[in-house]
Amino acid sequence: MSIIKTKYGRRSFLKSSALAGGGMVLGFSWLASCQNRTEEEILAMPKEWFEINSYLKIGENGVVSIYAPNPEFGQNVRTSMPMLIAEELDLDWKKVIVEQAPYHAEKFGFQLTGGSRGIMSRWEPLRMVGASARHMLREAAAQAWQVPVTEITTEKGVLYHQASGRSAGYGEMASAATSIPVPEEVTLKKVEDFRIIGKSHKNVDGKDIVTGKPMFGMDYHEEGMLIAMIEHPPAFGMTLKSVDDTAVKAMPGIQDVVTIKSYKEGFEKGGFDTNAFPELVAIVGNSTWEVMQAKKQLQVEWEPFAAYTETVRGFRGDVTTKNVPGGLESSEGHKAQMDALAAKPGKVVRKDGNPEAVFKSAAKVIERTYTAPFLAHNCMEPMNTFAHVQDDKIRIATPLQIPSLIVPTIASSLDIPPENIEMEMTRMGGGFGRRAYGHYIVEAALISKQVNAPVKLVYTREDDMTNGIYRPTYQATYRAALDENNNLIAFHVKAGGIPESPLFANRFPAGALDNYLAEEWSVDSNITIGAFRAPRSNFMAGAEQSFLDEIAEEMGKDPIEFRLELLKRAQDNPVGETNDYDAERYAGVLQLVREKSGWGQNDASLHRGVSAYFCHNSYAAHVLDLTVENGKPVVQKVTCAIDCGIVVNPDAAVNMAEGGITDGIGNAFYGEMTFKDGVPRKNNFHQYRMIRMGEAPKEIEVHFVQNEIDPTGLGEPPFPPVFGAVANALYKATGKRQYHQPFLGEKTVLG
Amino acid sequence: MAIFNLNINGKKQQVDVDPATPLLWVLRDHLNLYGTKYGCGIAQCGACTVHLGETAMRSCMLPVSQVGNQKVTTIEGLSENGDHPVQQAWLEHDVAQCGFCQTGQIMNATAFLKANPKPSDEQIEAAMHGNICRCGTYSRIKSAIKTAAKTS
Numbered sequence: 001m002s003i004i005k006t007k008y009g010r011r012s013f014l015k016s017s018a019l020a021g022g023g024m025v026l027g028f029s030w031l032a033s034c035q036n037r038t039e040e041e042i043l044a045m046p047k048e049w050f051e052i053n054s055y056l057k058i059g060e061n062g063v064v065s066i067y068a069p070n071p072e073f074g075q076n077v078r079t080s081m082p083m084l085i086a087e088e089l090d091l092d093w094k095k096v097i098v099e100q101a102p103y104h105a106e107k108f109g110f111q112l113t114g115g116s117r118g119i120m121s122r123w124e125p126l127r128m129v130g131a132s133a134r135h136m137l138r139e140a141a142a143q144a145w146q147v148p149v150t151e152i153t154t155e156k157g158v159l160y161h162q163a164s165g166r167s168a169g170y171g172e173m174a175s176a177a178t179s180i181p182v183p184e185e186v187t188l189k190k191v192e193d194f195r196i197i198g199k200s201h202k203n204v205d206g207k208d209i210v211t212g213k214p215m216f217g218m219d220y221h222e223e224g225m226l227i228a229m230i231e232h233p234p235a236f237g238m239t240l241k242s243v244d245d246t247a248v249k250a251m252p253g254i255q256d257v258v259t260i261k262s263y264k265e266g267f268e269k270g271g272f273d274t275n276a277f278p279e280l281v282a283i284v285g286n287s288t289w290e291v292m293q294a295k296k297q298l299q300v301e302w303e304p305f306a307a308y309t310e311t312v313r314g315f316r317g318d319v320t321t322k323n324v325p326g327g328l329e330s331s332e333g334h335k336a337q338m339d340a341l342a343a344k345p346g347k348v349v350r351k352d353g354n355p356e357a358v359f360k361s362a363a364k365v366i367e368r369t370y371t372a373p374f375l376a377h378n379c380m381e382p383m384n385t386f387a388h389v390q391d392d393k394i395r396i397a398t399p400l401q402i403p404s405l406i407v408p409t410i411a412s413s414l415d416i417p418p419e420n421i422e423m424e425m426t427r428m429g430g431g432f433g434r435r436a437y438g439h440y441i442v443e444a445a446l447i448s449k450q451v452n453a454p455v456k457l458v459y460t461r462e463d464d465m466t467n468g469i470y471r472p473t474y475q476a477t478y479r480a481a482l483d484e485n486n487n488l489i490a491f492h493v494k495a496g497g498i499p500e501s502p503l504f505a506n507r508f509p510a511g512a513l514d515n516y517l518a519e520e521w522s523v524d525s526n527i528t529i530g531a532f533r534a535p536r537s538n539f540m541a542g543a544e545q546s547f548l549d550e551i552a553e554e555m556g557k558d559p560i561e562f563r564l565e566l567l568k569r570a571q572d573n574p575v576g577e578t579n580d581y582d583a584e585r586y587a588g589v590l591q592l593v594r595e596k597s598g599w600g601q602n603d604a605s606l607h608r609g610v611s612a613y614f615c616h617n618s619y620a621a622h623v624l625d626l627t628v629e630n631g632k633p634v635v636q637k638v639t640c641a642i643d644c645g646i647v648v649n650p651d652a653a654v655n656m657a658e659g660g661i662t663d664g665i666g667n668a669f670y671g672e673m674t675f676k677d678g679v680p681r682k683n684n685f686h687q688y689r690m691i692r693m694g695e696a697p698k699e700i701e702v703h704f705v706q707n708e709i710d711p712t713g714l715g716e717p718p719f720p721p722v723f724g725a726v727a728n729a730l731y732k733a734t735g736k737r738q739y740h741q742p743f744l745g746e747k748t749v750l751g
Numbered sequence: 752m753a754i755f756n757l758n759i760n761g762k763k764q765q766v767d768v769d770p771a772t773p774l775l776w777v778l779r780d781h782l783n784l785y786g787t788k789y790g791c792g793i794a795q796c797g798a799c800t801v802h803l804g805e806t807a808m809r810s811c812m813l814p815v816s817q818v819g820n821q822k823v824t825t826i827e828g829l830s831e832n833g834d835h836p837v838q839q840a841w842l843e844h845d846v847a848q849c850g851f852c853q854t855g856q857i858m859n860a861t862a863f864l865k866a867n868p869k870p871s872d873e874q875i876e877a878a879m880h881g882n883i884c885r886c887g888t889y890s891r892i893k894s895a896i897k898t899a900a901k902t903s
Contacts (some may be wrong), residue, residue: 074849074886209850210841211833212786212826216851216859219785227780252752252769288789289769289776329763380790380798380851380885429788429851430885461791651845655891659848662887685795685883696889 019033030105040207045531050174052133053182054107055085055126062157062171064091067101069126069693070118071401072205072215073431074659075715076652077118079204081126083648084119087196088130088189089137089564090154091170098204103403103423111425113401114436114531116616116713119648123711131186133177140176141168145516176574182634184415187566191646191708199383200651216427217399220386220456227256228447228455230293231285232277232467233302237328239419240279244299248283249295253290255453258282260446267412271314272405275439276468282447288458295460304328305526315405325526327412328678331373331473334498337523338475342369350505352575353515355481358490359708361480366551370478370543372741374673375532375681376688377473380463381429385444388454393420395454398441399428413442416581433531437465437469462683470673472497474539478547481515483490486555488566490515495540499525502536508586508614509548511579527675533663534716535616538723542668542741545611545724550737559610559728563587581614585643588705589621592641594705597623606636609701611723616713618644621659628733631749635665635697638725642702643717645709657702664722666691689746755815759784760828770816773810775799777815778825786854787825790883797882800855801825807862809881826854829861836903837861840895848886856882860896869900 055067066082082098101108109125110119134154141159142149153160160167208215209435233239244256262278263269281300285291291638307326317491359365378455386397386684394416400406403423411418428435444457459467476495481491491513495503501520510516532538552562564587571583590612593599599610605627612621625637638661647653670689674681727738732748744750757764759782773792778784778801787810790798794809801810802824819875829835837860849851856879863870863878870878875896884892 049778076848076849202842203847204848205850206842206845207840207845209853210826210838210857211829212854214785214786216788218789221783221785287768287772287776287780289772289780292792293769378885380788380796380883382789428849430849432885458789461793655845655848655888659887659888662889663885666887684793685791686793690796690883690885691887692881692883692888693879693889693893694873696887698872700890 018524026216047249048172050178050364052136052174052177055129056133058170058174060171060174062169063095063097064157064170065097065099067108068098069101069122070111070426071113071403071428073113073401073428073435075113075118075170075656076649078111078200079124079652080119080649082204083196083201083704084122084126085130087194088127089134090156092141092157093196093201099701100425103425104254105404109393111403114616116716119711120617120713127188127282128186129187132183135179135183135186136177137170137173139180140173144173144176170651198646198649198650201649203652215427216381217384217386217397218381218427218429218458220397220426222386222454225386225456226284226286226451227288227291227456228282228444228457229283229295229460230297230443230463231283231298231300231455232463235302235328236276236301236468236675237326237678239277239305240281241301241303242685243724245282248294248298251290251294253286254294255286256284256300256451258284258447258450260443260450262413262446263409264412267409269310269312270405270408271312271356272437273312273400273409273439274437274528274530275470279358280443282443284447284451292460300575324526325524326526328625329525329527330676331674334473334523338345338473338496338498341521341523342475342477342494343494344521346496346521348519349503349738350510350516350518350576352510352513353490355490355492355515355517358515359479359481359492362489363484364482365477365479366482366554367477368547368550368737368739369475370546370739371475372473372539372542373671374473374527375667375671376465376673376682377430377432377434377469377532378465378688378690379428379430379432380654381432382461383440383459383467384457386454386456387441387444387448389414389445389449392416393422394445395422396441396445397424397426397439399426399435400438400441401428401431402434406441409438409442410445414445432533433535437530461685465513465683466680469530470527471532471538472502472529474502476502476540476543478543480547481553482555488513488551488555488737492517492518493544494521496521496523498523498527499529502539503660504536504540504580506578506580508570508581509566511576512570512573513576516575531659534615534720537613537716539616541611541613541720542723542727544725545613545721546738548732549609549724549728560590560599563590563612585705586612586614587618589619589641589643591622592620592703592705593639596641596701599623607729607732609725609730611721611724611728613717613724615720616716618642618712618714618717620717620721622721622725624729626720626729626733628750631751633730633733633744633750637701638697639701640718641705642714643705643707644714644717645707647704648711652727653704653714654702656714658700660718661700661722662691662696662713664719665697665726666695668723668726668741669695670742672742672745675744755818757815757818757823758820759823766815767782767899768815770814772815773811774801774813774815774818774823775810778810784825784827788851788855789884790852790855796852796858798852798855800858800882802858802862803867805862807859826858830857832857835861837864837895837899839903840899844891845899846888846891846895847890852882852884856892860892860899864896864900864903868903871894
């Protein structure tokens with residue numbers, strides 16, 4: 001049980017309606033959101049709503065509407081976040097309607113989908129929303145019944161006064177509750193009293209999804225809306241020179257061809273304003289097909305740009321200088337650049353003990369280098385946005401992960417005051433980090449302004465895949481020093497990438513070794529990169545966990561036992577003070593996966609690989625069982641153990657882990673983007689190989705460590721360690737270690 | 752431009768479009784049926800799957816001029832109340848994550864189950880090979896297809 005002050009986040013208790021204290025009028029958008037409901041459901045809708053706070057409306061008949069504050073891209077927060085409110089408010093989940101909140105920082109706080117931070121950041125605030133509303137309802141009942149508030153209990157949307165035998169539904173007290181002051185502090189439930197949290201609840205959007213209701217940005221439609229498409233340079237390192245639009249403008253259904261510049265001179269970009277192609281041509285017309293045809297005929301001249309430097313104000317206010325070189329880059333050149341830097345000393349980011357000396361005197365040194373290519377996110381729904389600029393106002397409907405961070409850019413590029421930016425957050429057809437970068441919203445807005453009409457900007461798959469914001473290409477060299485008794489006495493990692501280093505210097509095995517050295521380097525590039533499910537971890541985990549597997553073998557140790565020994569050292573007597581993981585919880589997932597996978601009782605036909613990693617405040621371990629059939633690797637089973645604290649919606653959490661595992665296997669085997677003279681070599685799914693059903697694991701078993709720790713991340717943590725589990729199982733199957741992703745690429749069979 | 756009389760979800764629909772327009776864009780742009788998705792435009796991802804007669808077809812490469820009088824069924828017309836056994840199985844297994852590919856998956860699965868009501872795992876994998884799910888819900892899709900095969 002924890003008592004928390006409601007002062008923190010109190011702004012979220014603002015009411016949105018001027019009719020506070022009384023009934024409120026339903027807005028049009030709310031009614032529109034009901035259109036998919038059956039007649040029976042609509043009849044069950046309240047005649048009057050009472051707004052308790054910005055998240056909650058209670059109808060006179062006890063139906064409760066909850067705003068889901070964060071954008072949804074498949075992580076199921078539209079179910080799990082309302083569950084947090086419903087828990088503390090003791091609601092009957094059957095009477096809950098979930099609505100999507102629009103972008104509104106003051107009412108809904110930081111509306112972020114990313115960094116596996118959703119549930120973690122909303123855990124206390126949303127429960128507080130529910131608990132304070134419950135208090136107000138109890139207070140209203142106490143006043144109505146003239147009894148002490150402490151004697152009022154609640155269950156499933158009903159208030160009770162046991163001594164007098166009175167009871168009332170929340171709907172009956174909702175009107176009175178609106179005039180009760182928000183309490184100064186509230187008491188949150190004990191974990192053992194949870195009734196909704198920890199029990200599986202089906203996706204509130206399940207029915208709309210399986211019946212094909214329009215819910216994605218791509219499905220947004222308004223009368224009179226035009227369709228826009230962009231043409232961006234064919235290569236990184238190039239920009240717009242000139243456009244000849246005469247022929248295209250005469251094509252059927254084409255309204256206009258315009259050029260846009262995404263940023264004003266002197267605009268200081270934010271960390272998510274990454275954009276390789278800020279000058280574009282846009283074609284605007286009546287229908288998607290007509291615009292697509294015109295796009296093929298458009299005559300554009302492109303030219304190389306010169307190197308430039310820009311400052312970027314990061315997420316936390318930190319200003320960094322970014323060098324963007326000119327030139328047309330190729331993957332072969334990247335490889336040579338990375339090898340050259342990897343051969344030189346890097347920037348030392350952590351050093352414990354005297355690793356250099358120990359390496360010199362070691363009986364044996366093992367050195368291995370790992371690489372991974374650029375990756376495209378390939379969200380199933382290509383980038384798109386609806387925008388309508390009218391004077392100094394704009395209406396937007398967009399699939400976007402972090403709406404607040406694009407507001408300053410829109411305000412600057414369109415001369416629109418931030419308060420005049422109205423943004424609807426549509427469901428996203430995938431995100432994976434890609435939709436944290438909202439340049440496509442600025443583009444849609446600029447196009448709408450120029451053609452003076454509502455437009456929906458639609459990227460083709462080819463536009464989407466060749467636009468940048470890729471997962472960077474990385475390289476890491478690991479060295480281990482062993483003494484004459486095969487004890488690990490020093491550890492060295494030197495990692496870098498284009499254009500960023502993937503290294504986390506203070507992660508395991510840092511803290512478990514007396515002599516440890518971490519160095520990093522990076523190479524500038526004009527190919528843009530962005531967050532991709534578990535940024536940097538998604539490479540480091542695979543490299544590190546493959547290397548640990550190899551040195552365990554060299555030392556003659558069981559790979560799980562070897563990791564547990566290191567973790568025990570880190571727990572009992574850690575080296576250094578800035579280790580960013582909890583060694584006990586880390587060991588916990590390894591112990592759980594060892595038990596659940598039946599590790600040690602191995603079936604000889606199964607090749608097993610183990611891997612574990614910590615990122616986004618959570619711990620995940622996998623045992624992956626692989627067979628080889630006609631030269632083709634088949635993942636038979638993945639057993640997974642996760643410690644992410646309390647699990648809010650267990651079946652949805654299992655789904656998320658299954659997806660992360662499948663995604664990891666797909667990218668480990670096939671994921672790759674390469675470049676030739678600045679041109680991405682793949683532009684659609686005939687070239688970019690994605691994992692398909694027959695290649696997914698035949699079975700996935702997910703286990704969560706049971707504890708009462710506040711929830712931490714889940715969307716990302718199961719993903720990075722999969723790469724190591726695949727590599728280690730492949731080694732068992734083939735006798736060959738895997739150092740370079742993708743492990744299969746376009747090949748179908750090993751070897 | 753030319754006039755086409757189409758039979759979509761049991762209703763007669765008339766559109767006046769370029770004959771080369773893929774059925775996908777006729778559905779989405781001209782008939783406001785948004786359940787059929789654009790994912791790749793080259794029949795490589797399956798998000799645009801509809802039924803032409805009883806056959807699953809990728810609508811993104813099917814010119815409207817080739818539809819003729821064949822019956823077209825989209826996700827919106829698969830069942831009256833969204834209660835086709837395959838849709839129900841999808842809900843039972845809570846398959847979806849982002850959900851974008853799922854209508855195409857469902858349309859592909861329903862046509863497949865009609866032709867092969869009791870499929871093996873290998874047959875399911877082969878039949879669903881053309882449908883990408885970027886979120887990686889394949890194991891649930893497969894389970895849902897097996898459940899639907901049992902109940903229908």
